[in-house]
Amino acid sequence: MSEPRSGGRLGRRALLGGLFGALGAAALLPQPLRAAPLARVRAEGRLRVGVYAENRPWSWSEGGVLRGIDVDLGKALAAALQVRAEVVEFYAGDDLAADLRNVVWRGGLLGFQPCDVMLHVPFDRQLMLDSDQVAIVAPYYREGFAILCGPDGGDCEAPPVQFRGKRLAAETATMSDAYLLGSFGGVLGAGVRHHTTGYGAMAALAGGQADVAMGTRAQAEAALHDFPAAGLRRRRGPIPALASPGWDVAMAVKDNSRTLGDALEAALAELATRGDLARLFAAHGVEWHAALAG
Amino acid sequence: MKGTIRRSLVSLASVALVTAAPVRAEGPTSQDIAASATNTSAVLTNGMGPWGQRYSTLTQVNTATVKGLVPAFASSLGGEKQRGQESQPIVYDGTIYVTGSYSRLFAFDARTGEKKWEYNARLTDGIMPCCDVVNRGAAIHGDKIIFATLDAHLIALNRNTGKVIWNKTLADYQAGYSATAAPMIVKDMVIYGNSGGEFGIVGSVQARDVNTGELIWERPTIEGHVGTLRGQPNGMTGKLNASWQGDMWKTGGGATWLGGTYDPDSNLIFMGTGNPGPWNSHLRPGDNLYTSSTLAIDADTGVIKWHFQTTPHDGWDFDGVNEFIPFDATIGGKPMKLGAKADRNGYFFVLDRTNGKFVSASKFVMQTTWANGFNPKTGRPNYNDDNRPGAPVGAEKGKVVFSSPSFLGGKNWMPMAYSQQTGLFYIPSNDWGMDIWNEPIAYKKGAAYLGAGFTIRPIAEDHIGALRAMDPTAGKIVWEYKNKAPLWGGVLTTAGGLVFTGTPEGYLKAFDAKTGQELWKFQTGSGVVGSPVTWQQDGEQYVAVMSGWGGAVPLWGGEVAKTFKDISQGGSLWVFKLPKG
Numbered sequence: 012m013s014e015p016r017s018g019g020r021l022g023r024r025a026l027l028g029g030l031f032g033a034l035g036a037a038a039l040l041p042q043p044l045r046a047a048p049l050a051r052v053r054a055e056g057r058l059r060v061g062v063y064a065e066n067r068p069w070s071w072s073e074g075g076v077l078r079g080i081d082v083d084l085g086k087a088l089a090a091a092l093q094v095r096a097e098v099v100e101f102y103a104g105d106d107l108a109a110d111l112r113n114v115v116w117r118g119g120l121l122g123f124q125p126c127d128v129m130l131h132v133p134f135d136r137q138l139m140l141d142s143d144q145v146a147i148v149a150p151y152y153r154e155g156f157a158i159l160c161g162p163d164g165g166d167c168e169a170p171p172v173q174f175r176g177k178r179l180a181a182e183t184a185t186m187s188d189a190y191l192l193g194s195f196g197g198v199l200g201a202g203v204r205h206h207t208t209g210y211g212a213m214a215a216l217a218g219g220q221a222d223v224a225m226g227t228r229a230q231a232e233a234a235l236h237d238f239p240a241a242g243l244r245r246r247r248g249p250i251p252a253l254a255s256p257g258w259d260v261a262m263a264v265k266d267n268s269r270t271l272g273d274a275l276e277a278a279l280a281e282l283a284t285r286g287d288l289a290r291l292f293a294a295h296g297v298e299w300h301a302a303l304a305g
Numbered sequence: 306m307k308g309t310i311r312r313s314l315v316s317l318a319s320v321a322l323v324t325a326a327p328v329r330a331e332g333p334t335s336q337d338i339a340a341s342a343t344n345t346s347a348v349l350t351n352g353m354g355p356w357g358q359r360y361s362t363l364t365q366v367n368t369a370t371v372k373g374l375v376p377a378f379a380s381s382l383g384g385e386k387q388r389g390q391e392s393q394p395i396v397y398d399g400t401i402y403v404t405g406s407y408s409r410l411f412a413f414d415a416r417t418g419e420k421k422w423e424y425n426a427r428l429t430d431g432i433m434p435c436c437d438v439v440n441r442g443a444a445i446h447g448d449k450i451i452f453a454t455l456d457a458h459l460i461a462l463n464r465n466t467g468k469v470i471w472n473k474t475l476a477d478y479q480a481g482y483s484a485t486a487a488p489m490i491v492k493d494m495v496i497y498g499n500s501g502g503e504f505g506i507v508g509s510v511q512a513r514d515v516n517t518g519e520l521i522w523e524r525p526t527i528e529g530h531v532g533t534l535r536g537q538p539n540g541m542t543g544k545l546n547a548s549w550q551g552d553m554w555k556t557g558g559g560a561t562w563l564g565g566t567y568d569p570d571s572n573l574i575f576m577g578t579g580n581p582g583p584w585n586s587h588l589r590p591g592d593n594l595y596t597s598s599t600l601a602i603d604a605d606t607g608v609i610k611w612h613f614q615t616t617p618h619d620g621w622d623f624d625g626v627n628e629f630i631p632f633d634a635t636i637g638g639k640p641m642k643l644g645a646k647a648d649r650n651g652y653f654f655v656l657d658r659t660n661g662k663f664v665s666a667s668k669f670v671m672q673t674t675w676a677n678g679f680n681p682k683t684g685r686p687n688y689n690d691d692n693r694p695g696a697p698v699g700a701e702k703g704k705v706v707f708s709s710p711s712f713l714g715g716k717n718w719m720p721m722a723y724s725q726q727t728g729l730f731y732i733p734s735n736d737w738g739m740d741i742w743n744e745p746i747a748y749k750k751g752a753a754y755l756g757a758g759f760t761i762r763p764i765a766e767d768h769i770g771a772l773r774a775m776d777p778t779a780g781k782i783v784w785e786y787k788n789k790a791p792l793w794g795g796v797l798t799t800a801g802g803l804v805f806t807g808t809p810e811g812y813l814k815a816f817d818a819k820t821g822q823e824l825w826k827f828q829t830g831s832g833v834v835g836s837p838v839t840w841q842q843d844g845e846q847y848v849a850v851m852s853g854w855g856g857a858v859p860l861w862g863g864e865v866a867k868t869f870k871d872i873s874q875g876g877s878l879w880v881f882k883l884p885k886g
Contacts, residue, residue, distance in 0.1 A: 255745070
């Protein structure tokens, strides 16, 4: 579902870099070029931050209030830029290209205003190459996979093939789902129960509706934190034959918003150095892991 | 003259009703709608009759006179909201009702083109439609005009004023559901399907009371789910886990996003169903019933009477939503009650509509790589096993295959037509293929999901679109008209020996139904992706079509985009007739 392209990414980047590099002489430039995105954010006194709906523990709505790691990060970034945070949730499209189009560079067809920055964008090389309307910057977390077992889930360290016959929980169509359905000749497939979110799959363990759940590291740690009395256990050993080693989570700004992207990277580095980032994650039970690309 | 007489009769009838019948909303009844295929003075349903044949017995505009066809008027939908206009007009009692992109409904004076009223559904800005903001038309009944909206509501308006009579939520748009199809009226019920994103939704068909919008029955399309009738459980669809592993039926797909047709004789509703999820077929062993199928559903109870699966265990995103059009023909000396469907998968199916038995499946596109015909004994495809996209191995993507048709289909949403005069079906088809592969990792919702990759490619030098005349008894293409850009609009055929359809290049065109010779064209100013209709008014035959480029095609780039990237958006109703005298 790729959009028609307009020119090479590097070429345009270089051109824009050259233009903004010359902003020392800003007074000489015509008005539209002077209105650099960072300056506009400062002038408006507001940073509009887009976060996924129903993406616990990163961002979710509870009683009309947005909560989560990404929500708190959005607020912290706005504070660092000394502007007000306007954190808005959006519903995921069929792929990242749709989200970047709706949330970052074009806006929604039904009037959803583009955000200054969208959080939780995979820092993925192919995605960057495919998305020349946005710049993916400031990776802030290294995501991975985790398996949790319920109190009656048996040996959580056993080779996963031995989970055969157990009630397995995963979010529909995720890597975890594919792993459980397809690995080891598909012998685990009949036992997989599908959930609409990864956190929901983890919570099913606490509710006794599943024996073993697989999802992301953050979803697992949040569930351990949120259900301390449920007797959940985390698999310590590796998950064999997993197709993905994990990925870095970053943020996206419009391709012509490099000044904002640079400011966000600087603000993020400061949050990390001061330990604020780790504290912000810990408040949701998730251990902060610096991005590999950091 | 004829018109005057009819009008006087109508007024007599209404006078009689005041004294004899209980208070009733004036306008077309369910009986009128069931009999509307032969009513040339109105267009009362999507498909021009419950069978959806899109055939008119009118002959004033014919192979000899069509060259004189000129615009009577054009009416703009106005505003900034242009994009794809896939609507089919409804015409009744001097008013043309059309839906527009962004969930709008308009009433235009059928004689002057002046706007009578306009209704704009109030949509939250949080809706992010997957596949453009189209709407495919309205349904009329009594004093109501009914249409569905992008946030999955069904809304009945007073057709004289545009004021809301009832407004019902069909499904939760936040869970990924939407609605774009034209509703269908059967026995004072509104029949409606569902649509939504690729992951996790389950198809269903609903029947609602046309006067209140209250649910009467619901039939899920995936085996294991239980239907309802008047609030009570009404039996399971299929048999639990007969063709699905584990609980994958709970998120199995099979959306009924295009609506259906109805056969008053057998009281059956025919609904097509979408592709199964997830895309990677290796993760869902089995036929995955009833995805990529046609279902015959009893209109009174919502019980499935028969099914036919056009792509068992789909692996190419060949959904099976296409319209199933009843027709009668003699095959092998035997008069038969049949139905036909031109499927995404490139095959034209003829079935016995009384029991769903396979009669024939004939290729209607240049190439079908995934199967080599159908087995006449079993009605199942002769798969080309090498052409199924492979499962990913570890971090490597699965085997890439070149598949024709592409997942946009040998035919997509745009409805074909059947001429009772020539006995031919006219199929708006596309010749294109795709490289398709299963991705081990695709990012969605900021995380790692399953995915499939596609690159759509033309397969012919000179065209993608092809309007094809199919002889349903012989399974042979009689003629074809090739079009550079993909065809994306519906077809109309008439007893005047004509076939009408629009092109993305902006033309409404008329062809000789017997030979395919192009007889007339008119440039509407934007791409035509709507469905033309015809009716008679004040003794003259009118033809109408929506103009406005959009829909799913412009969302796709690459090689095929070269044929349409310069087409401008629009939003107008065009109405044509022959000059007087």
